[in-house]
């Protein structure tokens with residue numbers, strides 16, 4: 135059974151390697167990465183899953199703005215290949231989403247498969263296209279979860295970076311900086 139705890143500075147390289155193995159080099163071309171470039175992930179919501187001191191899973195969140203309102207973007211989330219299908223990603227999401235709710239965040243969005251992320255409560259944004267991304271994306275894969283009742287209903291428009299001024303400092307957090 136995996137243990138879930140906050141990511142520490144020493145974990146960053148292992149987390150980056152898991153994400154790289156899961157998504158491949160093409161990940162930097164994804165529109166979601168445009169929202170991460172030069173912006174730090176939310177440290178209080180970056181969790182890892184451990185089994186016998188081995189990091190087997192990672193989840194990070196980025197701060198975003200949607201139509202002038204603050205929200206979170208979930209991802210990347212990834213599990214090492216030999217430990218997938220054990221419920222580890224769901225445990226990572228449940229732990230981190232509870233922490234986000236506790237911290238007062240109002241809503242979370244992501245781009246992903248509704249049949250999977252629906253397990254953590256995410257639903258397709260309706261009507262499709264109410265919330266858009268700053269680049270090409272299948273809008274039917276834009277999903278959302280309100281942490282405060284009704285919070286997502288008031289959000290519309292393009293998802294934008296939340297804090298352009300906050301540069302990524304730690305090399306291990308530089309997920310978005312290697313783009314291009």
Ligand SMILES: CC(C)(COP(=O)(O)OP(=O)(O)OC[C@H]1O[C@@H](n2cnc3c(N)ncnc32)[C@H](O)[C@@H]1OP(=O)(O)O)[C@@H](O)C(=O)NCCC(=O)NCCS
Nearest residue numbers: 156157211212213218219220221222223224246247249250
């Ligand atoms: C997607 C990922 C994070 C899920 O992690 P995980 O720990 O294996 O997930 P869980 O164990 O919590 O859930 C596994 C279940 O979800 C299902 N599932 C996984 N990905 C799915 C998807 N894209 N759509 C529908 N169901 C999916 C599995 O079939 C499995 O079903 P079961 O419980 O009925 O056997 C992990 O497989 C991963 O890192 N994959 C590589 C990266 C990737 O493809 N990410 C997809 C982003 S949309």
